Amino acid sequence: MKARVRQTQEEYYRGVPTVPYDLVKELAIALVATLALIVVLAAVLSSPDVKSETVQSWAASDPVDFVTTATGELSGSTVSSQYGPPYNAGSASVQGYGFFSPQAWFGVHQAVDSPNDFVLNPLKIAATGNPDLAGALDTYNKADDKTRQGWLDAYSKGLKDAQADPSTGSFTVAQGDYGPLPVMMNSLLKQAQAGGLDGLLLSQGGFYQTDYTRPLLFMGDGGYLAGLAEGQKLTGSQWGMMNETGSYPGQTWLWLYTFWYQVPPFAGSSNADLGVVLMMTILSLGLLLIPFIPGLRDIPYWIPVYKLIWRTLPPTAGSQPPVHPEPEPAPR
Amino acid sequence: MSSVPSSWTARARDYLDRRLPSSNLLPERQPYYVGSWVYVFGVVTIAALFWVILSGIVLAFFGPQWWHVTAVGRFFNSLHFWSVQMFFVFMVLHLWGQYFAAGWRDGRAGTWMVGVVIFLISIVAAFTGYLSQENFDAQWIAVNAKDAMNSVGAGAFFNVLNFGQMYGIHVMLVPIAVLALVGLHIVMVRMKGVVKPIDRSAKVGK
């Protein structure tokens, strides 16, 4: 390796003719041109803004899905309730390849207690002045695990065939041994449909809130949000990462990131996220280190696009002289 | 200079004068071979970034709900949205151009690498921006992206469901990083000058 002596521009450009070039004017023109383009696009096309869903809109639009999800939170069958780090001590969503599982290593840092946070605590609050609900909660809390699980399994099964009534926002389930669950779930549903749950899920713990972990995990456990997303082709298996609501361009620069989710071995794998992040980390490192990677750094020579970039001929003898005169190298 | 100045200030100034004299920082001339529209992509990217930041400043000033409730706010959000699109379009065109020009030659590998880091951090900027929209898109992106973050352990301290965190990172931390790196990138380009055409410089590895 030869020692690199820092070369001045004077030395580097010795013998290279120069031409006048106004960098600041170029920047000024670029600023004006881009502003014009952006203003026209903004004025004509505006920007996407599909209103956020709420626990209220979810409960109103799909009461059966809402109650099914709430029941699942109690029985521990939802994604968030069994997730694992960083939310809780579960493991169903912990990804890893053999011993390599950074998700497990980092542990629980955003503690979420699904049955209590999403169902039982809000119901406890709603039970104030509501003896029926208070009684139902009492029954639920005093029952042993086996009895409770029996009610939850039966109710979940019954909900699969539940009929929703769009005009009232209520639903009916076939008769069964559900214990206190119908009273609890109908109360929770009414609470949600009245808009009481949104704020409650947020404000557990304080006045000021900017952390939407609880309501988003709860909504994510259901099928409502995902159904809306699928309609807009925003889900993972629809190249969703690249897409935007409406007819707007999305994040086209994520094309390669979302591509991996569509192909084996990542498509459908429970470790897809970890695998794709690792893949993209390696590829990003590759992009970073192109100057040092034989083959990759030689493609510009093999595919000579450069011949188009540098087809400008040097200025003729009558024009500006080179800054540092030297015999002109032979033309390309 | 016959003697080394003892003042730190004078030494700093001399160092800067040597590494980047103002005649190189703002030259009036360029090598004749700077004669392709491909060379324009870099400065257009900077121009787009300028409008991204300016529109972002207005959005930040009026708060994250403003653009949902006023027409002027919506217009500024649109300016921000389209300037981001333009920024990525021209940044990638600039990347393509520099790749096919093998712009890392002649000691310019560092410039290339800083550019790639800017690209990657810009993706983080866009990501946190989309999470800050406070609309359905933001909700859905958060609910999905959390799994990728969690899978590598980042979810423990980078919570995409936490609007406050994402918003603060988006409006302050990432822009500082982007601006610092873009400044460095420009300084590096001006320090070394535009790389010579492929036929006129050392070939592989330098």
Next chain:
Amino acid sequence: MDSPAGYLHLGIVLISYPNLIVIGGMVVLFAIALIAPFHGVGTKEGRR
């Protein structure tokens, strides 16, 4: 612009027309930049 976008579905590839326009536009722009004659900024009569 708020109605759902149309999509091109070719085998495994599923891309929205807006995204396709952006990417296609970029390729076209790059090609034009390579081919179009360039006139210097700040030179008195452009390219000599």
